[in-house]
Amino acid sequence: MWVRGLGTLSGSESAIRHDWTRAQVRALFDLPFPDLMFQAQTVHRMHFDPRAVQISTLLSIKTGGCPEDCAYCPQAARYNTGLKAHKLLSVAEVIEKATAAKAAGASRFCMGAAWRSPKDREVAQVAEMVEAVKALGLEACATLGMLSGEQAQTLKSAGLDYYNHNLDTAPEIYGDIIHTRDYQDRLDTLGHVRDAGLKTCCGGIVGMGESRGQRAGLLQTLANLPEHPGSVPINRLVQVEGTPLHGTALLDPFEFVRTIAVARLLMPRSVVRLSAGRAEMSEELQALCFLAGANSIFYGEKLLTTGNPDVEADQALFQRLGLVPMAVEIEPGTVHADVTDDASPSACAA
């Protein structure tokens, strides 16, 4: 099959690449909308059941008080957003939440903490939580900030399955958004996570005032990682009063759909997740995103610190669109609905 902008696709393998140029990615963004949507759907259907949507949930195990200065984030201690901070939850509290998540159908449970980089003793505490979550028969995911190689190994040894660490935005504007770390720090942690044998969850945020070319730069960087992330959360900026990005010009909704479609084309086997910002999206916009290749959402009323559509509204939307929860095998012969976790509202997932 010949697809404009991608060339001839003779099978699923032909679409897996790690050598995208910025110009090639930008050319996909610039396609006429009908062509882009058709191509995204074509590639989506090569790798996924287009009706199946992975359902994700997220628990903040340590909220606020973060020393980083991410311009989008209400959890940064330096911004006055009225956020109620809380210290690290106890293992018992996490078990209670994880048990409830499992009862609601979850097969994966993610824990997010607002740290720049955890101390070894904090990693040890989270490792205990991971072991407890695994003992419940759930997959475990965490997002704790920058990790050393040893810390990634500790989490892997405790049974952690996934680690979320977002690239946030394009490399060339990273310094405009965050001043307390640099892009290479992110890439280094992702390398440690991969080296430890953990699966990666990695995406970014759009609508922070970046250009289309810079959105292309974010997706190009994600697609050219040594391995495509297992899941790619695409967040739309949630503008929180008190953060520097509050008041940023809103992103054209069709541009958001284009971003989803290009992510689908560049990373054909990854789950593309509608993450932060979904509460502000109409159902029609969400439906367009599913058509563009999004196949995961967050489920639950809160994403770390910002709102999310309620469960009943999501269930009703799924019914109207004929969508079904994606089933995953977490043990040989056992199939569950996948209720994951990864990114944050502002996509920390640090």
Ligand code: SF4
């Ligand atoms: S996004 Fe993460 S690292 Fe940045 S300020 Fe928020 S909690 Fe801290």
